[in-house]
Amino acid sequence: MDGPAHTEGSERPAEGVLARAFRHTDLEGHDLPPSPTPSSPRNGRRYAMATELVYTEHGDQYHSSSVPIYQTATFKQTSSRPTDGAYDYTRSGNPTRSHLERHLSKITSSHRCLVVSSGMASMDVITRLLSPGDHVIAGDDLYGGSNRLLKYLSTHSGITVHHLDTTTPLTSFPPILTAHSQKVKLVLLESPTNPLIKICDIPLISTLVHTANPTSIVVVDNTMLSPYLCNPLLLGADIVYESATKYLSGHHDLMAGIIYTNSPPLASRLAFTINASGCALSPFDSFLLLRGIKTLSVRLDKQLLSSHAIAVFLEQTCGFRVRYPGLPSHPQHDLHSRLSPRGAGAVLSFETGDVSISEKIVENTRLWAISVSFGCVNSLISLPCAMSHASIDKKVREERGMPEDLIRLCVGIEDVNDLIDDLTTALVKAGAVKVTVDGICPLSKAEREKLQAEAEGKLSGPGNEQST
């Protein structure tokens, strides 16, 4: 295996070797023009993203095709002198993890990518760049756990946190940037936001922030899209982190976080904190994550198509207000298409107008597991206010416009018709839609109220005749 260096390059075959070996010729041996190159930029990578996700080379002495798991805490040394570049202790470095980090730095076209024990560990490591007295600007629709960590820092560490609507940067950012320009150390964005699926204009915000204070660090949580759909480093961010528990691993069998940057000084400081605090990813989980990454493109390609079909079904057939940036009705549809042209992700949310109806929908699905998290091969359904975002005070949730009846769907790789059928059954059972000879259609408000009253025994209906 290669040593713990974190630069990319060594994995690539020598330029020209493959081109010579696989020259395309016609039947008479004349050279054919090269295959057309994809229109999407490769950002310095040699191959298209789907290939790079799969293609890795490592220096294992037995030429194993999968990367070995170096399940060891410590490494024997050849002398008593300080270690120079080799491994000494797995908290500080491990060959399986180093391979994963090199692979991810290639995929993210970054100077360096570090892997830690969870998405929250990534954020924790980044916030240790802060000192008492510093200010942080953060979105007002962050994942509940991110919100909790920021609240902890503002209560215990002398950090001031300003939560802003990051979808209106030209009005929301200037007052804070002007008032505290030299103190704003970190700007934390999540895009699309979880669970309201709002899109941040990362390039515009980065420009505003860096113009006000070139030393402010713009950090983006890219969990909802993964590097397959978006690379915020190319949009102006200084540091990107992701919960690799989600799309990158894809099977909900590990917790992991990744952090990537193009700034060598920031990378060194982050790496120092990871070693000092001991949150680096274990060798076994590094192996599992490497395995998951290989199928990211096939999983997401399918998830994108299914998500779009489900979003259209919920909006157009069922008449719900659906939040999905792939729909033209999404207020930032054009912005999202510009920043992430490959697709709109596989998380969407919708409102039913009634918490008890939303609860019934969630509880009447079979294929859609009631579960927090997303990015997995199987589909999940949840009520964010009661589940993933329950750690945010109800009052704060209300102030930030997070509806209690919001249902979040995380689309997996099952057959999309099965998913829509399962959802339809739950929607009908919950009284959210009705099935007529013309197909599925939304219930009117009066029809809903009648059903509700029947369910509560206030009106006689088919289910309560015996009690009257």
Ligand SMILES: Cc1ncc(COP(=O)(O)O)c(C=O)c1O
């Ligand atoms: C957007 C987002 N960021 C970060 C995290 C934290 O990741 P982890 O659960 O891997 O710590 C989550 C979910 O947990 C998330 O949804």
Ligand SMILES: N[C@@H](CCSC[C@H](N)C(=O)O)C(=O)O
């Ligand atoms: N009990 C957990 C909730 C995790 S939510 C996981 C994921 N980010 C999601 O949005 O579903 C906690 O308190 O952190």
